[in-house]
Amino acid sequence: xxxxxxxxxxxxxxxxxxxxxxxxxxxxxxxxxxxxxxxxxxxxxxxxxxxxxxxxxxxxxxxxxxxxxxxxxxxxxxxxxxxxxxxxxxxxxxxxxxxxxxxxxxxxxxxxxxxxxxxxxxxxxxxxxxxxxxxxxxxxxxxxxxxxxxxxxxxxxxxxxxxxxxxxxxxxxxxxxxxxxxxxxxxxxxxxxxxxxxxxxxxxxxxxxxxxxxxxxxxxx
Amino acid sequence: xxxxxxxxxxxxxxxxxxxxxxxxxxxxxxxxxxxxxxxxxxxxxxxxxxxxxxxxxxxxxxxxxxxxxxxxxxxxxxxxxxxxxxxxxxxxxxxxxxxxxxxxxxxxxxxxxxxxxxxxxxxxxxxxxxxxxxxxxxxxxxxxxxxxxxxxxxxxxxxxxxxxxxxxxxxxxxxxxxxxxxxxxxxxxxxxxxxxxxxxxxxxxxxxxxxxxxxxxxxxxxxxxxxxxxxxxxxxxxxxxxxxxxxxxxxxxxxxxxxxxxxxxxxxxxxxxxxxxxx
Numbered sequence: 001x002x003x004x005x006x007x008x009x010x011x012x013x014x015x016x017x018x019x020x021x022x023x024x025x026x027x028x029x030x031x032x033x034x035x036x037x038x039x040x041x042x043x044x045x046x047x048x049x050x051x052x053x054x055x056x057x058x059x060x061x062x063x064x065x066x067x068x069x070x071x072x073x074x075x076x077x078x079x080x081x082x083x084x085x086x087x088x089x090x091x092x093x094x095x096x097x098x099x100x101x102x103x104x105x106x107x108x109x110x111x112x113x114x115x116x117x118x119x120x121x122x123x124x125x126x127x128x129x130x131x132x133x134x135x136x137x138x139x140x141x142x143x144x145x146x147x148x149x150x151x152x153x154x155x156x157x158x159x160x161x162x163x164x165x166x167x168x169x170x171x172x173x174x175x176x177x178x179x180x181x182x183x184x185x186x187x188x189x190x191x192x193x194x195x196x197x198x199x200x201x202x203x204x205x206x207x208x209x210x211x212x213x214x215x216x217x218x219x220x221x
Numbered sequence: 222x223x224x225x226x227x228x229x230x231x232x233x234x235x236x237x238x239x240x241x242x243x244x245x246x247x248x249x250x251x252x253x254x255x256x257x258x259x260x261x262x263x264x265x266x267x268x269x270x271x272x273x274x275x276x277x278x279x280x281x282x283x284x285x286x287x288x289x290x291x292x293x294x295x296x297x298x299x300x301x302x303x304x305x306x307x308x309x310x311x312x313x314x315x316x317x318x319x320x321x322x323x324x325x326x327x328x329x330x331x332x333x334x335x336x337x338x339x340x341x342x343x344x345x346x347x348x349x350x351x352x353x354x355x356x357x358x359x360x361x362x363x364x365x366x367x368x369x370x371x372x373x374x375x376x377x378x379x380x381x382x383x384x385x386x387x388x389x390x391x392x393x394x395x396x397x398x399x400x401x402x403x404x405x406x407x408x409x410x411x412x413x414x415x416x417x418x419x420x421x422x423x424x425x426x427x428x429x430x431x432x433x434x435x436x437x438x439x440x441x442x443x444x445x446x447x448x449x450x451x452x453x454x455x456x457x458x459x460x461x462x463x464x465x466x467x468x469x470x471x472x473x474x475x476x477x478x479x480x481x482x483x484x485x486x487x488x489x490x491x492x493x494x495x496x497x498x499x500x
Contacts, residue, residue: 077472077474077476077477078442078443078472078473078474079447079450079477080477091471091472094443094472095257097254097256097257097260098256099254099255099256099446100255100256105254105256105257105443106443106472107254107257107260107443107444108298108300108440108443108470109257109260109261110299121260124260125256125259125260128228128256128259129256131224131225131228132224132225155224156224156228157224
């Protein structure tokens with residue numbers, strides 16, 4: 001109750017979130033395994049995931065997560081209209097972007113942070129497309145992809161979550177994102193300075209899953 | 222200024238810049254997928270020392286050299302030779318046997334950029350004994366990319382990956398048979414180029430120029446919005462001979478397109494389609 005009340009004070013007045021974008025690299029698949037199966041049927045937001053993958057192989061993410069998730073799971077296709085309550089994975093060797101519609105769009109532009117798909121590319125285009133109707137989540141990883149993207153989501157008024165680096169098998173990625181914000185205590189909801197949106201929520205995988213469920217119960221997701 | 226206002230202004234500036242480019246230089250990016258374009262334009266701002274797209278628009282209109290530079294940002298695609306080896310393997314195993322039945326073969330590589338795919342196809346057709354009766358039209362809107370493609374010169378440090386792809390694509394020869402290494406570059410054999418015609422062509426504004434048996438257009442349509450995708454696919458339909466073949470990128474499909482009904486799936490997992498009979 002306490003957490004929920006504290007959380008509500010951080011919710012922008014804009015209303016429910018239309019999408020959750022999740023980025024991760026090394027060590028993130030175990031976290032996805034905590035988060036994604038607990039997303040409830042009837043989720044009002046689309047869920048779009050970029051995970052760094054080997055470029056030259058077919059991704060197994062859909063095969064892994066489809067049987068474990070309540071939501072429909074698919075690999076993103078170009079020009080596909082984004083549907084609420086659906087879960088999309090970026091295909092290997094393509095950047096995934098949000099275009100007007102909203103639709104999914106792919107590109108083979110140069111890798112960013114040696115990564116294609118790049119988390120920054122998804123997050124920045126999602127921030128453009130969804131503005132403050134977006135939740136951004138950055139997970140475990142060994143490079144700094146996603147830090148600029150998460151900052152862009154934050155600047156657009158979105159709701160940002162960073163995996164607690166202490167809980168990450170590779171803390172570089174969450175730490176790089178948090179380095180762009182004032183220091184804060186893990187697990188504690190960041191304080192809201194007047195005129196400025198709060199810094200990212202720093203949460204363990206379990207707590208991120210619980211936060212999704214809670215936001216859904218509040219009809220925000 | 223609130224973030225929403227800034228974002229709206231940036232969208233307006235992007236539309237105005239693309240209008241300006243179209244009216245002054247007749248390159249039409251207005252129906253390109255805007256999210257990718259936006260990323261490229263943002264990196265161009267740094268390159269041209271502009272703070273906003275409005276400033277860039279001013280320079281683009283008044284300094285043609287700036288437009289030429291910007292065109293590189295907007296259009297150049299770097300691909301690998303034999304990218305997605307299974308596509309080339311499927312062409313080799315499924316499409317080549319049918320191409321073999323024609324006395325002369327025409328192939329169109331639409332959006333060839335710096336030529337990696339053109340040389341890949343030429344080598345594949347040479348290995349299959351078909352290059353001598355084949356003409357490959359390679360088109361792009363970027364004159365610099367076309368010139369680079371025509372030269373057939375690639376960085377040596379990319380060749381290891383090309384070689385591995387070529388082997389996985391069922392290559393019957395050694396890739397090194399087709400190039401000469403010079404310092405940090407490799408130059409592909411001139412004999413391949415005798416079967417290639419490079420030409421400026423826009424899928425957004427130009428029309429069909431030849432009748433062809435196979436069109437390969439990979440990872441080009443993903444940069445277009447749906448209407449422009451439909452236009453390009455319509456051109457492909459018109460350019461193909463009866464029962465001709467169309468190959469797309471591994472994540473492109475006809476599924477969301479108005480042209481879907483005019484093509485049969487041929488090798489669906491490798492995005493190879495065949496024009497339906499009777500039209």
